[in-house]
Amino acid sequence: MYAPGRYCSNMWHPWQKHPTHRIEMVQMSAARYVQNDYHYTSSVTNMLRELKWSTLEQRRNQASLTMLHKIHNKHVNVDHSHLTTTRNNKFLIPHSKTKHHMNSFFPRAIRLWNELPTEIKHAPIVPAFASGLNKFYVFY
Numbered sequence: 001m002y003a004p005g006r007y008c009s010n011m012w013h014p015w016q017k018h019p020t021h022r023i024e025m026v027q028m029s030a031a032r033y034v035q036n037d038y039h040y041t042s043s044v045t046n047m048l049r050e051l052k053w054s055t056l057e058q059r060r061n062q063a064s065l066t067m068l069h070k071i072h073n074k075h076v077n078v079d080h081s082h083l084t085t086t087r088n089n090k091f092l093i094p095h096s097k098t099k100h101h102m103n104s105f106f107p108r109a110i111r112l113w114n115e116l117p118t119e120i121k122h123a124p125i126v127p128a129f130a131s132g133l134n135k136f137y138v139f140y
Helices: 017-035 044-051 056-072 105-114 126-136
Strands: none
Touching: 017 044, 017 056, 056 105, 056 126
16 A cells, blocks of 8 residues: 655655754753753753653654665565675665765665664564664663
8 A cells, every 4th residue: 555755754864953953842842841840950861761752863763774674574665676685684885975875764774774683683574673673772
C-alpha cells in the first residue's frame, strides 16, 4: 500500500543546527510547561529525562535506522542495489564530495547502522528491530 509523504521525514533530516533549532525550542518549552518549572537554572535535559522524552535528534536517528532496516529487508519498495555489505555485516559508506551528500539519508543512516550490534541488524521484523534499538540506545 502506498502512503504519500509517509517516508519524507526520514529523507528530510536537517544536518545543520538552524533548521531544527525552533522545533527543539518548542520541545524544551513543552517540557518546562509539563513540569511547571520555568526557573532559569533548571535543566531541560533533566526534565526530558524525567518525562522519558527522547530528543528530536534521537527520534530522527531511530526513524532513519528503521527505514534502512525496512529497505535492507525489502519491506519497502526502495532501490537498495547500491547498498554494499562487508564481511562484518556493515554497509560501505558511499563516497561524498559535498557536506550535503555526506549528511543525506543513505550515508548518514549507514554510519548509524554500522555502529549497531549484529544481533540488532539481524532482527527479522521491524518491531524486534525497534525493540533492539531502544535497548541499545539510551533514549531518556
